[in-house]
């Protein structure tokens with residue numbers, strides 16, 4: 202057996218060279234970090250659940266016309282993805298005030314926003330991913346104006362779609378973070394959704410009880426982190442509980 206070549210190792214994922222040209226393998230670790238890796242833990246099974254949830258979200262988004270990097274799941278922790286040049290921005294969409302927005306602007310957690318709010322952070326751990334404006338992005342050329350138009354339009358479409366998808370399973374989508382990449386296909390360059398969509402990168406609250414079903418359980422030491430992630434997977438129909446415990450079942454993402 203040959204060892205796969207590591208292309209990049211992040212806090213929760215590893216990217217390996219893919220088996221086909223122009224592809225990578227995205228491996229989901231059980232590692233969880235918060236506050237720029239000041240807080241760390243290993244959460245048994247988190248990577249397996251996030252691999253499944255991200256696959257589910259990417260397939261659904263593809264089916265509604267949002268191009269993304271997902272090609273196919275390879276096994277419990279790995280998926281084959283299209284290789285992209287990541288645009289160095291974290292794109293955050295918020296529907297309800299929470300997290301850093303409440304700290305920065307003094308808005309109370311849980312306040313519904315009058316419209317979806319799109320924010321950008323520069324992907325730079327040394328600087329602590331600072332919030333940046335479109336003016337900064339244009340001035341330093343982190344993304345072109347055309348890419349920004351596409352990113353904002355995709356981000357709002359993804360938000361609309363995911364709000365509905367989660368509402369149907371009694372989950373309120375508070376906010377989420379996504380990343381985009383430049384995909385080169387011959388002479389054609391396209392902006393596509395990359396990275397992951399999982400309870401690590403979203404805030405998800407139960408609609409009736411406001412119970413947190415996301416990484417805030419880890420950030421705030423609330424316990425039951427993987428149980429909450431499993432609950433999200435169960436509600437989406439990815440996980441089925443059998444008499445012998447939880448088992449993962451296959452699902453259809455609609456016509457391909």
Ligand code: TMP
Nearest residue numbers: 299300301302376377378401402403404
């Ligand atoms: P924030 O309120 O801490 O800025 O987070 C906004 C959203 O982005 C929230 O859903 C969590 C997600 N997020 C990440 O995915 N990665 C990060 O490094 C941070 C800080 C937030």
